[in-house]
Amino acid sequence: MMKKVLVLAEAKDRSLRNVSFEALTAAQRVSEGGEIVAAAFGSDAVNYVGELSKYGANKVYVVSNKELDTYTTDAYFQALRQVIDAVQPEVILMPHTAIGKDLAPRIAARLGLGLVSDVIDIQVEDGEVIFTRPIYAGKAFEKKKVVSGILFATVRPNNIPAEETGGTAEVVDFNVEIKDLRTIVKEVVRKTVGGVDLAEAKVVVSGGRGVKSSEGFKPLQELAEVLGGAVGASRGACDAGYCDYSLQIGQTGKVVTPDLYIAAGISGAIQHLAGMSNSKVIVAINKDPEAPIFQVADYGIVGDLFEVVPLLTEEFKKVLV
Ligand code: FAD
Secondary structure, three states: OOOOEEEEOOEEOOEEOHHHHHHHHHHHHHHOOOOEEEEEEOOOHHHHHHHHHHOOOOEEEEEOOHHHOOOOHHHHHHHHHHHHHHHOOOEEEEEOOHHHHHHHHHHHHHHOOOOEEEEOEEEEEOOEEEEEEEEHHHOEEEEEOOOOOOEEEEEOOOOOOOOOOOOOOEEEEOOOOOOOOOOOOOOOOOOOOOOOOHHHOOEEEEEOHHHOOOHHHHHHHHHHHHHOOEEEEOHHHHHOOOOOHHHEEOOOOEOOOOOEEEEEOOOOOHHHHOOOOOOOEEEEEEOOOOOOHHHHOOEEEEOOHHHHHHHHHHHHHHHHO
16 A cells, blocks of 8 residues: 655765665655655755655655754754654654664654664565564564554664665755754764764774774774775773774664674674674684684684784775775
């Protein structure tokens, strides 16, 4: 049955995040030919219309209120609620990012909707929309269906490949009323500058306590740079002060699903695996052949990371640079 789907597009550093296109691709599957409406927030929203059309949006709600330039729960909640009231969607999808994780439960609670969060696949089977999501820290997957009300889900980055469909979307200039804000962001001070976004990186090179110092991360940064990837870390490395907590991957850190995950000097504790075990290819470098990380690795290299990582960088440079 045809469904009207609303997708909240998310931008970072004035460009749309790839997961917005992945959510639009998921929307194409569930809409079964119905209308796909994207909503873009902030002063730059109008610049995103072309790309949103390319990935399947039939209509784009451009909500260019200045209060939406930087995310705050209050402002985004008020804006999205008004968009939902206007669009009357049967399905709502948004990225499972820091914003999606904050905003979606609030919307669900206030509108009395069920929410399927952190979805890695969406299919329509016998006319029913089936959401797949990881459970037990990625050790198993559950399939869910929503039996009544609006179907509402957040989509994990890097899992549903974005597909271009072409097309031109109708633009709706939609001004929302935003009032009584309890928080106003005056300035954003970044801990990490530039580079590839960890949550959406296709390649992640992570270091653990085995890197032994912040200096020890340098070979990993060089390898990540050659591969066009991002650097991540275990909590062990963060706790030891070798790197910033913004790099932490795992149960209490970021969840990543890159095409290639390289774990160097990481033992493979269950809490770390929770953040990376769904990566497509996992390479482990550890000098302990009994390290648990080898149980989830597709390729294991037993050796000293300070010898192995620079060798890999040199070899990749020969073919990639
Ligand atoms: P270690 O376990 O100390 O492993 C270091 C590894 O490096 C060893 O296997 C060693 O053989 C290898 N090594 C040493 N030197 C070299 C070398 N020169 N070359 C190659 N290999 C070398 N952890 C996370 O990562 N993310 C989380 O989100 C997270 N959340 C947690 C939440 C809770 C509630 C709890 C209790 C724990 C959590 N942890 C988390 C911590 C987790 O249990 C582990 O303590 C942590 O992952 C260990 O980090 P590590 O693998 O870097 O360190």
